[in-house]
Amino acid sequence: MAPKVLMVAEKPSIALSIASALSGGRMSSRRGSTDVHEFESMFQGFHAQFKVTSITGHVFSVDFPSTYQNWQVTDPVDLFKAPVLKLESNPKSHIRRHLSHEARGCNYLVLWLDCDREGENICYEVIECTGFDENEAGRKILRAKFSSVTEKDLLIALENLVKPNKAEALAVDARQEIDLKVGVAFTRFQTSYFQGKYGNLDSRVISYGPCQTPTLGFCVQRYMQMTTFKPEKFWSLNLHIIKDGHELRLEWERDKVFDFDVAVMFQKLVLDGNILEVTYVSKKEESKTRPCGLNTVDLLKVASSALGLGPHVAMQLAEQLYTQGYISYPRTESTAYPATFDFSTVLGAQLSNPLWGNLVKSLLADGFNKPRIGSDAGDHPPITPLRAANEEMLGNDAWRLYQYICQHFIGTVSPDCKYTRTKIEFAASGEIFHCIGQHVSTKGFTSIMPWMAISEKNLPHFMKGEKINILNVELHEGCTAPPDYLSESELISLMEKHGIGTDASISVHINNICERNYVQVNSGRRLVPTALGTTLIRGYQCIDADLCLPDIRSFIEQQITLIAKGKVDHVHVVHHVLQQFTQKFLYFVKKIENMDVLFEAQFSTLAESGRLLSKCGKCTRYMRYIATQPSRLYCISCEEVYYLPQSGTIKLYKELACPLDGFELVLFSMAGPDGKSFPLCPYCYNSPPFEGIDTLFGVIKLGNSGKLGKGAGMPCFLCPHPTCRHSIITQGVCACPECMGTLILDPVSAPKWRLYCNMCNCMVSLPHGAHRISTTGKKCPDCDSTIIEVDFNKKTTPLGDGATLHSGCILCDDLLHSLIEMKHGKSFFRRGRGRGRGRGRGGRSRGRGGFKLEDPKMSFRDF
DNA sequence: GCAAGGTC
Numbered sequence: 018m019a020p021k022v023l024m025v026a027e028k029p030s031i032a033l034s035i036a037s038a039l040s041g042g043r044m045s046s047r048r049g050s051t052d053v054h055e056f057e058s059m060f061q062g063f064h065a066q067f068k069v070t071s072i073t074g075h076v077f078s079v080d081f082p083s084t085y086q087n088w089q090v091t092d093p094v095d096l097f098k099a100p101v102l103k104l105e106s107n108p109k110s111h112i113r114r115h116l117s118h119e120a121r122g123c124n125y126l127v128l129w130l131d132c133d134r135e136g137e138n139i140c141y142e143v144i145e146c147t148g149f150d151e152n153e154a155g156r157k158i159l160r161a162k163f164s165s166v167t168e169k170d171l172l173i174a175l176e177n178l179v180k181p182n183k184a185e186a187l188a189v190d191a192r193q194e195i196d197l198k199v200g201v202a203f204t205r206f207q208t209s210y211f212q213g214k215y216g217n218l219d220s221r222v223i224s225y226g227p228c229q230t231p232t233l234g235f236c237v238q239r240y241m242q243m244t245t246f247k248p249e250k251f252w253s254l255n256l257h258i259i260k261d262g263h264e265l266r267l268e269w270e271r272d273k274v275f276d277f278d279v280a281v282m283f284q285k286l287v288l289d290g291n292i293l294e295v296t297y298v299s300k301k302e303e304s305k306t307r308p309c310g311l312n313t314v315d316l317l318k319v320a321s322s323a324l325g326l327g328p329h330v331a332m333q334l335a336e337q338l339y340t341q342g343y344i345s346y347p348r349t350e351s352t353a354y355p356a357t358f359d360f361s362t363v364l365g366a367q368l369s370n371p372l373w374g375n376l377v378k379s380l381l382a383d384g385f386n387k388p389r390i391g392s393d394a395g396d397h398p399p400i401t402p403l404r405a406a407n408e409e410m411l412g413n414d415a416w417r418l419y420q421y422i423c424q425h426f427i428g429t430v431s432p433d434c435k436y437t438r439t440k441i442e443f444a445a446s447g448e449i450f451h452c453i454g455q456h457v458s459t460k461g462f463t464s465i466m467p468w469m470a471i472s473e474k475n476l477p478h479f480m481k482g483e484k485i486n487i488l489n490v491e492l493h494e495g496c497t498a499p500p501d502y503l504s505e506s507e508l509i510s511l512m513e514k515h516g517i518g519t520d521a522s523i524s525v526h527i528n529n530i531c532e533r534n535y536v537q538v539n540s541g542r543r544l545v546p547t548a549l550g551t552t553l554i555r556g557y558q559c560i561d562a563d564l565c566l567p568d569i570r571s572f573i574e575q576q577i578t579l580i581a582k583g584k585v586d587h588v589h590v591v592h593h594v595l596q597q598f599t600q601k602f603l604y605f606v607k608k609i610e611n612m613d614v615l616f617e618a619q620f621s622t623l624a625e626s627g628r629l630l631s632k633c634g635k636c637t638r639y640m641r642y643i644a645t646q647p648s649r650l651y652c653i654s655c656e657e658v659y660y661l662p663q664s665g666t667i668k669l670y671k672e673l674a675c676p677l678d679g680f681e682l683v684l685f686s687m688a689g690p691d692g693k694s695f696p697l698c699p700y701c702y703n704s705p706p707f708e709g710i711d712t713l714f715g716v717i718k719l720g721n722s723g724k725l726g727k728g729a730g731m732p733c734f735l736c737p738h739p740t741c742r743h744s745i746i747t748q749g750v751c752a753c754p755e756c757m758g759t760l761i762l763d764p765v766s767a768p769k770w771r772l773y774c775n776m777c778n779c780m781v782s783l784p785h786g787a788h789r790i791s792t793t794g795k796k797c798p799d800c801d802s803t804i805i806e807v808d809f810n811k812k813t814t815p816l817g818d819g820a821t822l823h824s825g826c827i828l829c830d831d832l833l834h835s836l837i838e839m840k841h842g843k844s845f846f847r848r849g850r851g852r853g854r855g856r857g858r859g860g861r862s863r864g865r866g867g868f869k870l871e872d873p874k875m876s877f878r879d880f
Numbered sequence: 881g882c883a884a885g886g887t888c
Contacts (some may be wrong), residue, residue, distance in 0.1 A: 341886070
């Protein structure tokens with residue numbers, strides 16, 4: 018039987034290229050989690066059946082077990098020693114199931130992941146999913162090494178399959194674990210510490226990361242240079258002459274001096290001599306070289322500085338252009354084209370362009386230049402256009418980005434720009450002056466990239482030894498100026514230089530520090546650090562400057578490189594690095610007050626922030642509501658913070674209190690005109706009373722998304738399952754007749770509903786056949802308790818035909834009594850003992866306490 | 881609620 022070969026690529030586009038190349042275009046494709054291409058061909062000397070499919074980047078990502086997920090319970094320092102789980106990154110895409118299914122019955126697994134460390138790591142993720150075993154007899158795992166996806170390179174790779182490199186994969190495992198533990202530990206600690214003290218930090222989370230923090234560090238460093246800059250006055254000489262009827266200004270060789278008297282002395286010296294002699298005339302052929310291929314970092318820099326598009330947006334647009342087939346893969350480090358690159362075809366696609374079609378035509382006719390040799394990172398070819406496009410097809414921003422990619426590509430195959438540079442030097446009383454002229458002979462690539470053009474400057478003719486009269490010598494006073502805020506483009510260069518982030522992640526880190534409110538993008542796309550950003554960096558500098566220096570990333574990289582090279586065991590390296598970071602963390606915690614004094618000077622404490630809103634259940638005093646993110650309540654006397662759901666508004670809810678803890682309920686309304694509202698208890702929201710349930714009285718998940726959103730409703734808090742149809746008595750405001758505690762609808766007994774009170778463990782049965790219980794929002798005129806509605810299902814009701822909806826007060830028999838009696842002849846509820854809403858506060862009861870459904874003594878009245 | 885790295 019013909020052997021079966023499963024091939025897996027890192028992304029769908031590569032799987033398609035591989036299948037087309039190996040099958041000669043004769044394959045069939047079917048849809049799956051990712052597409053599968055099937056064909057038959059020769060493999061290792063045999064006729065074989067091939068399947069080529071792909072994943073979409075990493076299949077797994079690392080995280081902590083659920084026992085470490087609670088911020089209140091877990092001490093961040095414990096995270097350094099915590100176990101780490103690999104979980105499917107995107108469970109909904111079912112990549113794992115897909116690979117496992119496709120691998121069934123296959124004899125060979127060929128891994129076509131990108132040829133870098135991350136790719137090597139993903140190889141082992143794929144192996145894990147397919148169930149292949151390296152030591153298994155009869156099944157083989159092979160790795161294809163390729164530097165481009167041209168047919169030729171892919172066929173060569175197929176002939177030279179190797180084994181995947183475990184050491185490189187382990188280096189990535191190490192990086193993942195270190196990044197996770199360090200990032201999460203510091204983030205949780207400093208978030209809890211500062212959010213628990215200050216009210217106007219205006220960031221949901223005070224994050225720390227070995228990439229994002231040094232990125233912020235660069236912005237703040239420039240800001241510090243600006244604020245500490247001391248301007249200095251300087252003076253220079255502007256010397257003018259007239260030659261062939263043209264006035265000409267000459268540059269002073271000394272440029273500027275910082276002493277006024279010295280400047281005046283030079284001015285006098287030159288004026289007294291009054292004659293200028295040409296001492297040197299040079300004329301040189303110069304050239305400005307055409308660009309190398311375009312990589313991601315250069316694209317992002319141009320997008321920011323010339324097109325005004327931020328890196329995050331630029332990457333989104335590039336991604337869109339790529340998936341629509343207008344450009345090649347946009348995430349690459351390489352500026353060198355592969356040897357087999359087909360320039361004519363790429364150029365040919367641009368012939369129809371109205372702006373540069375003619376230029377392309379002449380390049381194709383006259384023979385275009387081979388691009389300059391750039392650097393080959395072994396990942397993907399430089400970014401080039403593929404299909405022709407116009408503005409209508411792409412939309413303005415995508416079109417401008419596409420246009421640049423085209424111009425750059427055409428530039429790379431155009432001639433260099435050639436020009437003549439003339440320099441004339443003059444002397445006057447021993448002082449040297451000069452002027453420079455430029456004349457372009459070949460525009461070359463600057464025709465298509467006009468912003469790179471050499472400016473023409475014609476000079477009159479000068480002869481060596483020629484003497485010229487000085488027209489005047491002006492003393493110009495200037496002042497040194499501080500540098501401007503760091504531009505995005507400069508930041509990208511710094512990140513690249515220091516190895517912070519990768520081509521794919523640089524834009525993410527910059528976006529992160531913006532979203533966390535550490536920097537703001539100013540006009541001209543310059544990054545202005547916020548008070549929060551500068552305070553954080555100044556704080557790290559006070560405690561441990563390493564934490565915000567780029568070396569922190571290079572240290573990790575250098576350590577894991579030892580693993581990749583097989584020099585040190587990965588467990589040892591991880592242990593060693595984490596031990597160092599644990600020490601740094603403990604020292605940071607110990608010295609946090611040094612950072613805190615900076616925060617104190619900059620921000621308002623929680624006690625000074627927000628406004629009084631709702632009562633604390635512990636001290637019964639009003640708590641302050643802080644609306645800036647993260648929105649929360651702060652009790653000044655208890656010094657406790659209660660976080661609230663974000664992105665919405667909060668107001669007091671009917672002055673009702675939660676029966677479990679006495680905290681006043683608040684109403685959360687989601688943002689937007691149709692935003693739903695949910696009542697919630699601030700205490701329960703922060704520490705859910707029932708295990709596995711997000712919160713009592715409102716909020717949180719419903720629907721498949723598991724998030725608040727369109728279609729979300731109030732869940733049954735007894736049964737957290739999203740499809741549970743049990744409703745709770747709305748907002749739980751019906752009071753228990755015994756103790757005035759809130760009665761909770763018990764779905765366990767459905768369809769024979771019961772209400773139970775978990776304060777006093779009593780229970781009230783409701784009529785059999787009731788299929789919905791809810792509150793009316795109306796109050797009983799007698800006792801001020803809430804009137805409930807009992808909706809009976811006609812078919813099952815023992816009450817007889819016509820029984821539909823009954824309203825009544827749960828405390829005051831009268832209303833309910835009379836209503837029910839009309840149909841039934843007896844009351845459901847015993848008369849309540851108390852009247853009014855006074856309620857003793859019991860201890861907080863966790864879980865369902867002593868409530869026993871089957872215990873008849875507990876039953877208030879078993880109907 | 882948290883990192884950084886893939887990719888869509």
